[in-house]
Amino acid sequence: MQTKIIIRDIIVTGVLAVLIVIPEWGAARDNVLTVGLGTGVDYSDREYSEPDIEAVADDDYNRIFVTPLVQLVSTTPRDSIELRAAPWISYDTDESETEWNSDFYAAAMRHMTREWQVEISNAFLISDYYRTDTIEGISGETDEIEAIDLADPELDPNQGRERYWRNTLTLASDYTYGQDSLWGVDLSYIALRYDDDEFSDDDYDRYLVGLRNQHRYSAAWDSEASLRFIRGDFEEIDPDVATGIIEGIAPEADIELTDDDLSRDLREYRFYGAINNHSFDHNVLSAAYNFIGARYDETLRDDIDINQVRFTWERDFTEHLNTTLGIGPSYQKVENRDGEWAGNGIAGLNYTGRRSTTGVSLEKRYDIDSFSGTGELGFTDAWIGRFDYTQQMLRSLSVRANLYWFYEDREDPVYGAEQILEEIAAGGDVSGISLEEAEEYHRDTFLAGLGLDYTFMQNYTASLSYFFTKRESDQEADNYDEHRVLFQLSWRADVMRW
Numbered sequence: 001m002q003t004k005i006i007i008r009d010i011i012v013t014g015v016l017a018v019l020i021v022i023p024e025w026g027a028a029r030d031n032v033l034t035v036g037l038g039t040g041v042d043y044s045d046r047e048y049s050e051p052d053i054e055a056v057a058d059d060d061y062n063r064i065f066v067t068p069l070v071q072l073v074s075t076t077p078r079d080s081i082e083l084r085a086a087p088w089i090s091y092d093t094d095e096s097e098t099e100w101n102s103d104f105y106a107a108a109m110r111h112m113t114r115e116w117q118v119e120i121s122n123a124f125l126i127s128d129y130y131r132t133d134t135i136e137g138i139s140g141e142t143d144e145i146e147a148i149d150l151a152d153p154e155l156d157p158n159q160g161r162e163r164y165w166r167n168t169l170t171l172a173s174d175y176t177y178g179q180d181s182l183w184g185v186d187l188s189y190i191a192l193r194y195d196d197d198e199f200s201d202d203d204y205d206r207y208l209v210g211l212r213n214q215h216r217y218s219a220a221w222d223s224e225a226s227l228r229f230i231r232g233d234f235e236e237i238d239p240d241v242a243t244g245i246i247e248g249i250a251p252e253a254d255i256e257l258t259d260d261d262l263s264r265d266l267r268e269y270r271f272y273g274a275i276n277n278h279s280f281d282h283n284v285l286s287a288a289y290n291f292i293g294a295r296y297d298e299t300l301r302d303d304i305d306i307n308q309v310r311f312t313w314e315r316d317f318t319e320h321l322n323t324t325l326g327i328g329p330s331y332q333k334v335e336n337r338d339g340e341w342a343g344n345g346i347a348g349l350n351y352t353g354r355r356s357t358t359g360v361s362l363e364k365r366y367d368i369d370s371f372s373g374t375g376e377l378g379f380t381d382a383w384i385g386r387f388d389y390t391q392q393m394l395r396s397l398s399v400r401a402n403l404y405w406f407y408e409d410r411e412d413p414v415y416g417a418e419q420i421l422e423e424i425a426a427g428g429d430v431s432g433i434s435l436e437e438a439e440e441y442h443r444d445t446f447l448a449g450l451g452l453d454y455t456f457m458q459n460y461t462a463s464l465s466y467f468f469t470k471r472e473s474d475q476e477a478d479n480y481d482e483h484r485v486l487f488q489l490s491w492r493a494d495v496m497r498w
Helices: 002-024 053-058 197-202 238-251 415-426
Strands: 029-048 062-074 079-085 086-094 097-111 116-127 164-180 181-194 204-216 221-234 266-277 283-296 303-316 319-334 340-352 356-368 377-392 397-415 436-458 461-474 480-497
Touching: 283 356, 303 340, 303 356, 319 356
Parallel strands: none
Antiparallel strands: 029 062, 029 480, 062 079, 062 086, 079 097, 086 097, 097 116, 116 164, 164 181, 181 204, 204 221, 221 266, 266 283, 283 303, 303 319, 319 340, 340 356, 356 377, 377 397, 397 436, 436 461, 461 480
């Protein structure tokens, strides 16, 4: 199954990329071949708060890795194509084992006409780190072709260093019909698979279809809107395992579950619309409406609707300092429960100095989180705080610091599993079970990072980074401290231009 998905997406990307750029292949092209090599040490240690969990969990991690890089970027005034391969080999010094990881990327863009642009990309990643936007060893990022932003979901750090592969295929098309005015169509497919069978119920296929619009009414007024439909197909719990649980609860029960009885598949509907006013110099006033809805295939899960309105003021005090302040009401409605009113908002400050940048923000929001790779589905009530700082100490030496705080109240939109199985085993009707007995829990996630980057001999970079993660939760298995130290030495250079 894994091979079929990868081969299919690579073939689709290759065929469409050729169709996009072949009309201009005979034109004068600017080609750049970049190669690189990185190596380093990655060490992390996770300590759980509960002794019994600590006894069975082995989350010590110590790897030496090597990462080669080959990248080709070819451009003309009307199209661009990029191919990048950055596989890396890691050696487990504790278990004396070698693992192969991968980061392959292909993208193409073409202006079909002056007004119409088409982009396609495919990214394939094999990793054991939850961040999918970075790779170990040596960066393969490029400014030539920006990645298509379809709000790809990031994975949750709670999975630890579990190996997985993820393939992301995206297609986007924009049609410009006036100044600062366009229509856009987005298509995206993400396949996530964990190697460990224990986490197989976290696997999913995510399909996205989206429509975007930006419109300029006058020098003072403009608007933006997006509509997205998302389909999530999840790997289901083995019906035989669930049937065994029922037999353990009620040995006399004569019941056999099917995949349909345990479906976790869902549909999400997301709409965002905003109108912006630029009447006052260095000030932007906006009013926005955001709708998020979830519809679950399984009748035991109650559907969710979230409505949020926010009024925002963005102010540029100087060319170096800007702030954002927003506030508004929110209304959440869960099936079979009364609706609830609350508030949402954001406050942020960004400062850019001659050699430093500083960003601070705090946001209150409501969302539906279903694609973090943990198997959790449903409503989340969150506070999100961020602090980012970079400083160019010397011409070749820079320092970076990051703080991230995520406070959330979550709700599992399904009746307690054991009670459901007991009810099924007893032959009861579970279709009318309400969310009053849903599992509600709270957790805090705190992440901190500090790093030094030193560039020497033009093409060489040495980096030393320290990361600290702390999670506190009502769930016993979700409380831990994690320390990570990462050292990287890399070389990267453009070796050929033609």
